Amino acid sequence: xxxxxVVELPVLQGGDVVPCCPPITAGELxxxxxxxxxxxxxxxxxxxxxxxxxxxxxxxxxxxxxxDIADVGVSQPTVSHHLKKxxxxxxxxxxxxxxxxxxxxxxxxxxxxxxxxxxxx
Amino acid sequence: xxxxxVVELPVLQGGDVVPCCPPITAGELxxxxxxxxxxxxxxxxxxxxxxxxxxxxxxxxxxxxxxDIADVGVSQPTVSHHLKKxxxxxxxxxxxxxxxxxxxxxxxxxxxxxxxxxxxx
DNA sequence: CCAGCGTATCGACAAGCATCGAAGCAAGGA
DNA sequence: TCCTTGCTTCGATGCTTGTCGATACGCTGG
Numbered sequence: 001x002x003x004x005x006v007v008e009l010p011v012l013q014g015g016d017v018v019p020c021c022p023p024i025t026a027g028e029l030x031x032x033x034x035x036x037x038x039x040x041x042x043x044x045x046x047x048x049x050x051x052x053x054x055x056x057x058x059x060x061x062x063x064x065x066x067x068d069i070a071d072v073g074v075s076q077p078t079v080s081h082h083l084k085k086x087x088x089x090x091x092x093x094x095x096x097x098x099x100x101x102x103x104x105x106x107x108x109x110x111x112x113x114x115x116x117x118x119x120x121x
Numbered sequence: 122x123x124x125x126x127v128v129e130l131p132v133l134q135g136g137d138v139v140p141c142c143p144p145i146t147a148g149e150l151x152x153x154x155x156x157x158x159x160x161x162x163x164x165x166x167x168x169x170x171x172x173x174x175x176x177x178x179x180x181x182x183x184x185x186x187x188x189d190i191a192d193v194g195v196s197q198p199t200v201s202h203h204l205k206k207x208x209x210x211x212x213x214x215x216x217x218x219x220x221x222x223x224x225x226x227x228x229x230x231x232x233x234x235x236x237x238x239x240x241x242x
Numbered sequence: 243c244c245a246g247c248g249t250a251t252c253g254a255c256a257a258g259c260a261t262c263g264a265a266g267c268a269a270g271g272a
Numbered sequence: 273t274c275c276t277t278g279c280t281t282c283g284a285t286g287c288t289t290g291t292c293g294a295t296a297c298g299c300t301g302g
Contacts, residue, residue: 045163
């Protein structure tokens with residue numbers, strides 16, 4: 001489903017931010033932009049998802065096997081459910097390598113979220 | 122409930138970030154930190170709240186009267202409900218001045234959220 | 243003190259969501 | 273080919289949440 005190249009480090013070079021929505025200080029949000037942004041924030045609005053995401057983001061290379069992060073206090077199907085939500089929101093990508101499935105953070109999408117919250121608009 | 126001093130501008134001077142939680146790349150999130158962060162993101166996970174918030178943030182001085190922003194396509198009680206959610210999450214403060222109630226953005230809290238999303242941890 | 247306007251709370255309802263166990267699918271080894 | 277292991281999907285369930293109309297509260301002017 002995703003590329004074979006593995007992102008070396010979740011470090012942003014200059015300008016590596018997907019232009020998604022204007023910063024919240026830049027005037028009224030359109031209905032469409034509001035829904036797009038709300039979807040991203042909703043993906044991070046659950047403690048379990050946040051812990052899964054931080055586990056992946058803090059792994060070397062910004063990627064981790066499901067088996068490395070599954071210990072967050074909920075059942076394994078629930079972990080899979082949450083990873084799917086994060087993937088659908090564009091915050092993670094996934095890739096099967098043999099027996100295991102690896103999840104990677106999508107740095108540009110995360111950077112876009114941070115940019116929306118920049119009050120120095 | 123809040124102070125009488127009105128924030129002059131939602132501009133951040135150096136270091137004006139409430140130390141809330143470590144950036145998501147700084148290792149596994151504790152249960153408590155994950156819940157605190159999830160509460161903040163949840164506050165912005167609704168299109169109506171996002172539009173209300175952007176209307177306030179884009180107003181001069183980072184504050185607005187309810188009557189100035191209430192036109193977001195839902196009923197007045199619903200607007201009040203959403204503003205309460207944003208207030209409870211710490212993203213807004215409110216202040217009654219005569220007949221009207223003014224809402225202000227809490228710049229340091231928003232900056233803290235942006236800091237959590239900084240992948241250059 | 244009463245009427246009117248702006249805002250908040252209440253109670254109810256429908257829709258959404260997190261969670262689980264069971265079952266399904268994919269890959270690898272015996 | 274069968275079994276095992278890793279992960280996903282399915283179906284059900286209980287809780288949370290967005291929404292509204294009705295009502296209550298706070299302030300101002302008459």
